[in-house]
Amino acid sequence: MPVHGARRWSSAASAVAASVDLRGWVKNQGGFVWSGLHVVHSGSSHGMGLVATQDLPQGSTIITLPRRIPMPMPDPENAAVLAPSEGVICEIANRVPEELWAMRLGLKLLYERAQKGSYWWPYISMLPHSFTLPIFFSGVDIESIDYAPVTHQVKKRCRFLLQFSSELAKLESLPEEIHPFAGQFVDSGALGWAMAAVSSRAFRIHGVTNKLCSAMMLPLIDMCNHSFQPNAHIEEDLSRDAQDVSFLKVVTKRNLEKGSAITLNYGPLSNDLLLLDYGFVIPDNPHDRIELRYDGSLMENARMIAGLSRTGSPPFSSPASWQVDRLKQLGLADSGESQKVTLGGPEEVDGRLLAALRILHAESQEPLERRELVSLQAWGVESMVSSDNEERVLRTLCGLGAIVFNQFKTTIEEDEAKLSDKSLAETSRIAVQFRLTKKRLVVRVLESLKKRLMDLRAVRAEFQ
Numbered sequence: 001m002p003v004h005g006a007r008r009w010s011s012a013a014s015a016v017a018a019s020v021d022l023r024g025w026v027k028n029q030g031g032f033v034w035s036g037l038h039v040v041h042s043g044s045s046h047g048m049g050l051v052a053t054q055d056l057p058q059g060s061t062i063i064t065l066p067r068r069i070p071m072p073m074p075d076p077e078n079a080a081v082l083a084p085s086e087g088v089i090c091e092i093a094n095r096v097p098e099e100l101w102a103m104r105l106g107l108k109l110l111y112e113r114a115q116k117g118s119y120w121w122p123y124i125s126m127l128p129h130s131f132t133l134p135i136f137f138s139g140v141d142i143e144s145i146d147y148a149p150v151t152h153q154v155k156k157r158c159r160f161l162l163q164f165s166s167e168l169a170k171l172e173s174l175p176e177e178i179h180p181f182a183g184q185f186v187d188s189g190a191l192g193w194a195m196a197a198v199s200s201r202a203f204r205i206h207g208v209t210n211k212l213c214s215a216m217m218l219p220l221i222d223m224c225n226h227s228f229q230p231n232a233h234i235e236e237d238l239s240r241d242a243q244d245v246s247f248l249k250v251v252t253k254r255n256l257e258k259g260s261a262i263t264l265n266y267g268p269l270s271n272d273l274l275l276l277d278y279g280f281v282i283p284d285n286p287h288d289r290i291e292l293r294y295d296g297s298l299m300e301n302a303r304m305i306a307g308l309s310r311t312g313s314p315p316f317s318s319p320a321s322w323q324v325d326r327l328k329q330l331g332l333a334d335s336g337e338s339q340k341v342t343l344g345g346p347e348e349v350d351g352r353l354l355a356a357l358r359i360l361h362a363e364s365q366e367p368l369e370r371r372e373l374v375s376l377q378a379w380g381v382e383s384m385v386s387s388d389n390e391e392r393v394l395r396t397l398c399g400l401g402a403i404v405f406n407q408f409k410t411t412i413e414e415d416e417a418k419l420s421d422k423s424l425a426e427t428s429r430i431a432v433q434f435r436l437t438k439k440r441l442v443v444r445v446l447e448s449l450k451k452r453l454m455d456l457r458a459v460r461a462e463f464q
């Protein structure tokens with residue numbers, strides 16, 4: 001099922017000398033690269049990166065790219081100026097589901113990679129040959145992720161790549177002049193390589209002009225690694241000169257010391273997205289969450305695990321009609337996509353899940369009658385139905401956390417022991433790191449819920 005690297009696929013770009021001076025190329029194309037900026041191998045799992053070889057003050061521009069350097073998806077509305085083979089790219093890109101946007105731009109990358117004399121050769125030849133994204137993991141490593149929402153996505157992407165490559169095999173009947181990949185068969189490995197190159201390196205810039213909304217490959221800028229506390233950011237360059245050449249620039253957000261790695265924030269991404277699209281995870285990621293499908297039976301199990309007896313309320317799996325009405329308002333009464341709820345993230349517990357449990361634990365509808373749904377979805381004394389109801393909600397959430405935690409096949413200690421094995425393959429390491437971050441996240445949420453419970457009990461004791 002996993003796809004294999006693009007080994008068999010030859011590219012025109014590979015004919016270029018292995019070591020291309022990307023900085024020199026950017027400058028030759030009319031861009032600016034600060035003289036103290038160097039491309040280095042970070043010596044860690046981060047791969048290549050950019051470093052400052054001198055101190056630099058905050059607000060300094062370190063890279064500017066002219067408009068012609070970024071590689072966007074060809075615009076089908078400009079069909080008149082596109083080469084016929086590029087028009088074919090636009091056409092096949094339309095068959096790619098929206099959620100796999102990286103594959104669309106990946107087709108353009110493969111197109112350029114196959115063209116002799118492509119403008120982007122110097123850039124493409126510098127791209128990594130392999131990626132640590134889970135579409136390239138072995139079946140064992142995919143299973144070892146041990147987290148259904150992600151393994152499901154990985155398998156879906158692998159299936160798509162295999163199916164799409166057999167669809168693209170039909171392009172073989174096209175005459176070579178209009179064949180988008182210069183007559184070559186694009187296998188699932190080549191497609192996976194391109195999708196990975198794009199998902200891990202393209203940027204979606206939301207600038208002030210409407211031309212900046214689509215994803216683009218940004219040569220050199222894409223050598224910057226990620227940090228949630230970045231020291232640089234990308235800006236649209238509004239001070240264009242008469243030739244309208246500068247387009248995007250990277251500007252320092254802080255004073256840089258000599259030796260600092262230049263980092264950008266790739267966005268408020270969960271570890272799921274970081275793993276799927278970039279092939280790495282961040283321990284203690286503040287944007288990470290555990291995804292669950294809301295289900296009355298699951299809530300009922302959580303209640304039982306928490307040791308809570310049923311008071312006057314019906315089982316959570318068959319709530320009273322007034323409860324169903326409120327759950328419907330939350331979008332949690334019918335099955336479907338909208339039933340995704342989460343634990344973790346800045347709010348710790350998904351507001352809809354919190355509100356649903358407050359509703360399910362209410363013994364009658366009276367205390368809820370005057371309650372707005374938004375209020376039920378927030379933490380705080382004013383959002384509680386009653387302190388007794390809140391205690392039950394918090395305990396049920398702890399039960400839910402325990403269920404989630406126990407679903408993992410290994411313990412935190414076992415994962416830590418595995419990671420201490422220096423001979424562990426990189427992809428196996430990433431899979432274990434991923435599931436470990438999820439478990440630690442559940443532990444953090446549980447600790448925080450227990451603290452809320454203690455605080456609530458302390459307040460209750462004060463008023464008794």
Ligand SMILES: C[S@@+](CC[C@H](N)C(=O)[O-])C[C@H]1O[C@@H](n2cnc3c(N)ncnc32)[C@H](O)[C@@H]1O
Pocket residue numbers: 045046047048049128200201222223224225226227277278279280281
């Ligand atoms: C936009 S590229 C950055 C340049 C890249 N390091 C290279 O070798 O070309 C994004 C990739 O860099 C690596 N990376 C970036 N930030 C990272 C981080 N904070 N931790 C681990 N790997 C990171 C991941 O492999 C990711 O897919």
